[in-house]
Amino acid sequence: MNLFIISICLLSTILTAIYASNTLGRWDSHFGRAPLLERYSWKILDFAYPDEASRKLALSMGEFIPENALPVGIEIWRNKLFVTVPRWRNGIPATLNYISLDANRGGSPKLTPYPNWAQNKAGACGSGLTTVYRIHADVCDRLWVLDTGTIGIGDTTVQACPYTLNIFDLNTDKILRQYRLRPDDINQNTFIANIAVDLGKGGCDDAFAYMSDELGYGLIVYSWEQNKSWRITHSYFMPDPLAGDYNIAGLNFQWGEEGIFGMSLSPIALDGYRTLFFHPLSSNREFAISTRILRNEELAKDSYHEFQALEERGPNSHCTASIMDENGLQFFNLIDQNAVGCWNSQLPYTPANHALVAKHDEALIFPADVKVNKGMLWIISDKMPVFLLSTLNYTDVNFRILTVPIQEAISGTICENTPWRYVNNHIWWDR
Numbered sequence: 001m002n003l004f005i006i007s008i009c010l011l012s013t014i015l016t017a018i019y020a021s022n023t024l025g026r027w028d029s030h031f032g033r034a035p036l037l038e039r040y041s042w043k044i045l046d047f048a049y050p051d052e053a054s055r056k057l058a059l060s061m062g063e064f065i066p067e068n069a070l071p072v073g074i075e076i077w078r079n080k081l082f083v084t085v086p087r088w089r090n091g092i093p094a095t096l097n098y099i100s101l102d103a104n105r106g107g108s109p110k111l112t113p114y115p116n117w118a119q120n121k122a123g124a125c126g127s128g129l130t131t132v133y134r135i136h137a138d139v140c141d142r143l144w145v146l147d148t149g150t151i152g153i154g155d156t157t158v159q160a161c162p163y164t165l166n167i168f169d170l171n172t173d174k175i176l177r178q179y180r181l182r183p184d185d186i187n188q189n190t191f192i193a194n195i196a197v198d199l200g201k202g203g204c205d206d207a208f209a210y211m212s213d214e215l216g217y218g219l220i221v222y223s224w225e226q227n228k229s230w231r232i233t234h235s236y237f238m239p240d241p242l243a244g245d246y247n248i249a250g251l252n253f254q255w256g257e258e259g260i261f262g263m264s265l266s267p268i269a270l271d272g273y274r275t276l277f278f279h280p281l282s283s284n285r286e287f288a289i290s291t292r293i294l295r296n297e298e299l300a301k302d303s304y305h306e307f308q309a310l311e312e313r314g315p316n317s318h319c320t321a322s323i324m325d326e327n328g329l330q331f332f333n334l335i336d337q338n339a340v341g342c343w344n345s346q347l348p349y350t351p352a353n354h355a356l357v358a359k360h361d362e363a364l365i366f367p368a369d370v371k372v373n374k375g376m377l378w379i380i381s382d383k384m385p386v387f388l389l390s391t392l393n394y395t396d397v398n399f400r401i402l403t404v405p406i407q408e409a410i411s412g413t414i415c416e417n418t419p420w421r422y423v424n425n426h427i428w429w430d431r
Contacts, residue, residue: 032357034408048110065091073134076373094120115173125161140204190216239282310349333367342415355413
């Protein structure tokens, strides 16, 4: 009997060891362990009309067509979670919206137009927002919002208003400044869907915005202090002709023209500048440039050799948005893999130094935007290819906003491991 018990215990130990060895293949330094929390989810979007009569009137007049609304961008500021909805199709009542985090702890909350309904009127150039994609809230309590002024997408696009940068005071919900991009900033193919905001050592006035022209292959720089913009061109802004094929949510499609898209900014280095990391959407490679070049219009004119090409992420690594936190951790959405990756910028940019911190083949179908706020990673997924190329099933959940604590997400991954620190407060690449 004792021999039998010993045999059972031995067998149990062997099975446990085998299980552990198999499990380690999944939970190694290239996979995060923290579970995702689904904060909000929607089968279909709805908006917080003043009353039900107003909502019914909007529905009857075609001003609100719920099936046409797709959320693409998020931002977090205090108790507000901002959500953007482009006017790709008719019936979008508001493009810039928010959810009260205090009043809505979960579920499928209605979107409240920001700052109000009147300032979300399509085609009201100078007074209303027509189409907004991704936005940024800075530490000076300003919300940077680029209104593309467009209605429709692709061949249906109409330029109803000029491209206009709107900066809101989040404490008063008033516009601090509106800036129309110059004719020289854009071209006939311009499509800007991303913005990064660079605050220097000089405080709130030492601010620059970088706007990526995805289809016009340029980078537009705006100086808050000078109230001036300029355009930079480079071959690194263009798509990789070998990376235009996509397989997402069971769909095969080609987005071969998608150039510079996602951007993230490093912490300030000893020289007083950051590094802007960027990538074309149709590419598997990351690029870098010092903001010392971008901030100086004259230097930017002759800056070809200042740009650096980093290593490729590997196959199936098309990336939408990316963000870097104050510790130099970059998080990036991997749309082919239904996942979010990470990179510790104190390590060389190589696939060996990348990890997945979140992956889910249902909840993360097309992660469209990613943000960091107070140690928390926020992700929105929206099944965009299905929306654009097929038909969403509105009996299923289609849009999700998920969170995961950063420290838990990177625990045990290469992103947590740091064999060396900043050398003389400079990051590893040569700038």
